[in-house]
Amino acid sequence: MTALAARRVWGLMYRHLALYRSSWPRLLELVYWPVLQMVVWGFVTAYLAGVQNNVASVAAGVLLGGVLLWEVALRSQMGFAISFLEEIWSRNLGHVFVSPLRPLELVAGLVGISAARMLVGVIPAVGLAFLLYGFGLWTMGPVVVVFFAMLMMMGWAVALGVTALILRHGAGAEPLAWSVLFGLTPFAAVFYPVSVLPDWLEPLALLVPAAHVFEGMRAALLEGRTAWGHLGAALALNLAWLGGMGWLFLRQFQAARVRGALLNIGE
């Protein structure tokens, strides 16, 4: 990336950072859901662990770890897609698209701001999980950084697909920015292993990068080992998902230029 390209990417990121600096409700919203999810699931976990007379059980850690790591994917996807929507809501997209910012630089800027949004939202929840329930995500070891990276990549891939749909269908596709990843939760094996799923569904679940991440998380927490096979599969799937969704995004961007959708997107 050239210095000029990096500056354009930073320009887009600065626009969103400035927005959050001037809007505390937006900042609060970033933290609110991950913390709320963690608190609710923390109590559920504490209750279940108490029933088993084992408050500090690793099973409790598996549930809380699942909640926290799934938030990484959710916040990464939402951060990307909602930042794109912010440009539509502020009727600023026309200015952005007639600037020298290339489509891939737009994607890079949205990835950057999505990573910042995710960290601002998830890190307080991780800290609170330790303070309230004694669960430290870092007990999994350095591999947790890889889990974060894999889930962020999956979130961005899904967000690219959502953004492509917004370019194709305009405001009608906006609700997908919030809901689409929730629909993948049953197949992502967040709270249970893939083997729990019906036989016919298992191959489908194994096409979801997150399923391999959470299998890896359980291996780390329950067996104290790094499941390199699952991590490799997650990386390969993420690259495939990112490639496919990136292609879809660029294709829809070009199609929007042909249809004239960039002149009135959001209407």
Add this chain to the structure above:
Amino acid sequence: MPPAPALRVEALTKRYREDRPPAVDGLDFVMPRGATWGLLGGNGAGKTTTIGMLLGLLVPTSGRIEALGHDMATDRFAALARMNFSSPYVALPHRLSVAENLRVYAHLYGVKQAERRIVELAEQLHLTDLLKRPAGELSAGQKTRVALAKALVNRPDLLLLDEPTASLDPDTGDWVRSWLERYRAETGCAILLASHNMAEVERLCDQVLMLKAGRAVDRGSPAELLARYGRDDMEEVFLDIARDRRPLLAPAPPPGDAAPPLPGEAAAPPPGQAAAPPPGQAAAPPRQGLAGAGAGTGGRDASA
């Protein structure tokens, strides 16, 4: 070697759907550096589509655009770095301060010494006291000045303005027009503006391109158009064209730049001779001839 023109447009056509007429149909023009041109036409004439294609927001169905020597089909980002755009219908983020907005676009356009440029623009456009104010809290006139500052942040060689003084009071509108005149004189920036304010077009533009149903139906300097239609002001010329009233003189496109005849006619009637109105349409009010229009005195007929 002389610099490439600000815009070279060849057989530009945009058809959104096969079963509908084209929104822009075979547009040809060459706009020189440093010129101010007006793009005029009623609603649905093709102005927005044309500007969208010039800015690379829209892909033409056929034809070619070259902006500042760059082919917009293959090299649009090089052109966009030297162009800019302002429209009251495209907003700047409301929650960001004026300075933050300008900083964003200074980064996007790779402006060197961005902070100095922002201060300079703020002084020129009387925005210094507004730099810390959120853009959404400004008055219409202040927003227009901020939009102009955004459009000039990269010192563009080509500026596209859509309705630059829409919704402004006469005093503020006049200030913006004076500022644009001075800016063009000082920098040599080419300006293409789409406007429904005929007085503005008459004052600012060297050349006017009249669009109707996607086609360039006439072109010329405001003085030439006034003379051709025997009118005193551009509003009347606009109405003549919108209502298919024929000019007193045949359109005279520049050499090698063929303008299509007006709809429904092969050639214009001879000077001074009124043409028959199209079926079902009221006859145009009588108009003065070329000499009277050129003199600009008492030109308007009592019935006009």
